Amino acid sequence: METAFREVEPNVWELPAEGPMRVAGRIYASRELVDALDEKVREQLANVAALPGIVGAAYAMPDAHWGYGFPIGGVAAFDPDAGGIVSAGGVGFDISCGVRAYTTGLHATEIAGKVEAIAHDLYRTVPAGVGWGGAVRLTLDELDQVLLGGARWAVESGWGDISELARVEENGCMKGADPSRVSRRARERQLNEVGTLGSGNHYLELQVVDEVFDAAAARAFGLASGELVVAIHCGSRGLGHQIGTDYLQRLLPLAGKYGIHLPDRELACVPIRSPEGQDYLGAMRAGINCALANRQVIGGLVRRVFARHFPAATLTLLYDVSHNTCKAEEHEVEGRKRVLYVHRKGATRAFGPGHAELPEEFRDVGQPVLIGGTMGTASFVLVGTAESERRAFSSSCHGAGRRMSRTAAKGLWQGRALIRELAEKGIVIKSHTAKGAAEEAPGAYKDVEEVAAVAEAAGLSRRVARVRPIACIKG
Amino acid sequence: MEFEQFEHGADVGVRGYGSTAAEAFEGAARAVFSLLAEDPASVRPAVETRIELEAAGREELLVAYLNELISLADTKGLVFGDFDVEIRGGGKRTWQLSGKARGEPFDPERHACTVQPKGATYTALRVGTEGRRWVAQCVVDV
DSSP: OOOSOEEEETTEEEEOOOTTOSSEEEEEOOHHHHHTOOHHHHHHHHHHHTSTTEEEEEEEEEEEEOOSSSOEEEEEEEOGGGTOEEEHHHHOSSTTOEEEEEEEEEEHHHHTTTHHHHHHHHHHHSOOSTTOOOSOOOOHHHHHHHHHHTHHHHHHTTSSOGGGGGGBGGGGOOTTOOGGGSOHHHHHHHTTTTTOOOSTTOEEEEEEEEEESOHHHHHHHTOOTTEEEEEEEEOOHHHHHHHHHHHHHHHGGGTTTTTOOOSSGGGOEEETTSHHHHHHHHHHHHHHHHHHHHHHHHHHHHHHHHHHHOTTOOOEEEEEEESEEEEEEEEEETTEEEEEEEEEESOEEOOOTTOTTSOGGGTTTOOEEEEBOOSSSOEEEEEEOSHHHHHHSSEEOOBOOBOSOHHHHHHHOOHHHHHHHHHHTTOEEEESOHHHHHHTOGGGBOOHHHHHHHHHHTTSEEEEEEEEEEEEEEO | OEEEEEEOSSSEEEEEEESSHHHHHHHHHHHHHTTTOSSGGGSOOOEEEEEEEEESSHHHHHHHHHHHHHHHHHHHTEEEEEEEEEEEEOTTSOEEEEEEEEEEEOOTTTSOOOOOOOEEOSTTOEEEEETTEEEEEEEEEO
């Protein structure tokens, strides 16, 4: 197929800066992934490349697909000193959606025969799907403490140990959060939702380490072949979505005031250094804390389940990554250190070895990068590399990436039959909705093996281990 | 009034048809809540909520309307199945919507849910006519 992208290095494709584009577009992908790319991704990358204050290029990760305004799997950094913008569409609706993983020290042979029982217990204990209240019910004032404190609030409320916070981005608490910039409606949506998994592509999985690619990094991360890992994928639930919706609506009419041309309404953005930009950042950071608290509480619920089945087992937090964020970070551009506002939408921060943000035990190795695959194939643990800094401001992919719409997937797979088929492969699925499971069929996603291999080949991050699901709890 | 879902990359498109724009809005609302309860007829009209909204354009009004319904349902744990919409304004004035939505507390046992709608977006947004009927559509983030 003809593509507008030009391969400038193996697995690196460029969309030259033309017309209103201020910088080039750049996608890290194999020829197969580029050929299969939705035309909308090219259009969206070109739109992002035209936004004020963009630095470097508008980047797309190997798992990129069509998003709102920005592509999912998109990375763009903006310089506040050069009129750089912040965009609600560049963060996405599910603010700080991410993945958290625990190692257990349990070998697959120890849990054989108990998987169904543990999965059932997890399904009953961790609220998921629609209409299930959370394990935590809060007043509006209490919720504001969640929005200020993040995972730190959760630990102080008894959900986990203080030592875990170093293994959560931002040490578990995003600074600069301003709950007063979050609407009452958004806060009300969250009162019963802290500690809930949600629906759609969110999940809680039991996984077994199936192949180790990098023995030294695996050792540092506590990953051993044949051992059980628990992974949680979810975000900021109703609150994050309402912040996204509220600010999209509020920022949209301001484009004219700030002289910003918007070819697509969902690019709605304002200068970082504007009152409205600061309001959005304050609200979005509150959304990040909401997601961090949410995953910390769910981790606590998972621990309760394991205590019932394996009282001697210790769940150790491997790491917690967020893949829908905008963060102020220091990066080197043309030999000079600059603070940039890096939007990662469906992209994971991937700091290389030596980065000051990393906990001491990972400083020589690099940041764990947790990639969620599908419930029938695999997920990956990767590690940030030094090279990733110059590739895409230390960013990597976030998952397999959809290749098929939900409607098309429902046409191809039947929920109950799919769950039976996966059971025959040794994967227990506990889903609140059979139709929802069909929409999440492994075949509806890109090949996660290729996405991870390309992320490594392009220098975005390096594979550490592959994990295969043995049980998946879906909303 | 009719409704349907249409394909979109990672989320779901919702579309309502009607002999007026207001009816097409009602259809779009029904399409959104068919994600929570596949058969809108299975939703009992136990609770009624009034909705008053204003927006700069008719399309923006559709997004605001669906977002209002989604966030009300999420906050109160409801599913809606029946909708009345009246639309006024246009020309040099803003567009206004008055409506009612009827529903009941969401019951995972009785309402066949696929995925939770989280917010209406500006993607594939259109309010207009197709021949003699009105269409109101957009993509819903799930």
